[in-house]
Amino acid sequence: MKILAIASAGGHWVQLLRLKPAFEGHELIFVSTKTSFKETVKGHKFYSIPDASRWNKLKLIYSLICVFKIVFRSKPNIIITTGAAPGLMGIIAGKVIGAKTIWIDSIANVENLSMSGQIATSIADKSYTQWPDLSNSKVTFNGNVLS
Template sequence: MYQLSDIYKATWRSVILHIILISAFALSIQVAFELIFIYSLIVLLAFLCSRSLCSILMPLIDLDFEERKANILAIASVGGHWIELLRIMPLFKGKSVSFISNNQSLKETVLGYSFHTVPDANKDSKFKLLGCIMKVSAYILFLRPQVIITTGAAPGLLGILIGKILGIKTIWIDSIANAEKLSLSGSIALWLADRVYTQWEHLAVQPKLVYSGNVL
């Protein structure tokens, strides 16, 4: 995002995505449709009010929307995903990099870089998943990276999705453990990410799926 108009467009998409995700979550726990409608209406009205207020205040406030806290945002879950992410750290040399994972102890492996944690969530833990979505979104909006790169799994896929909505370049590296086919998250990322890498040459059969060696 470089121009204020781009931020406005991205915010509209973010509001719509937020309503869709909250509605899906609410329906999964059998919340009344009327409550979902009222909540969605409140979110839309709040956004319109804030947009109007922004238009009034912008001439009076000098904000630099090009300022970034990180050039690269690297995301991976604890375990093999994180190990594979660490293997590509030489590519980050000389860059401003922030890391996101779901285990605070991993901070010790990236000393000297900013590190942020999100809830350890999956499709079976709906409340934690919602918290993970909110935290990943907040970090991306705060850091404003140029590129989001991930080796998986859930936090990385959320980063790819949110990055796509906000117009940020996104890269997915599928785990080397997926030798027979792409992971489920990788298959979804194939539709979202700007570039998807497989670590197995025989899987690179689609134009968007790239093989450039492996990281292990």
């Protein structure tokens, strides 16, 4: 099974790395917004994409194109993300190629799902929150990544 794991820098990346043992025995490809993160996933393919947010639309579009290229070339069976914008882009690209998609909203989102998480919940095959109070019929609580 080929798994593409994608997240932006900071806590999103840290939480994604905490999931790495769950993917043992599978081909794992990482995507993030910092080239230096390649060192944290030695032995796995790693792609760097431009960081972008809703505040810079042109950069956001360029980043989306980069994510689509990676997804179309690597053809993963599963795409998993802990957010934010790059993860949402990965979920969208995954749906286009027919991959299974999993969104795990950041533990930092205590009172509400993130904006990307709210969008991803309507697209992803599975969506998870790390807070029991945020679970509902579309979003599952199954513990947290950071403990």
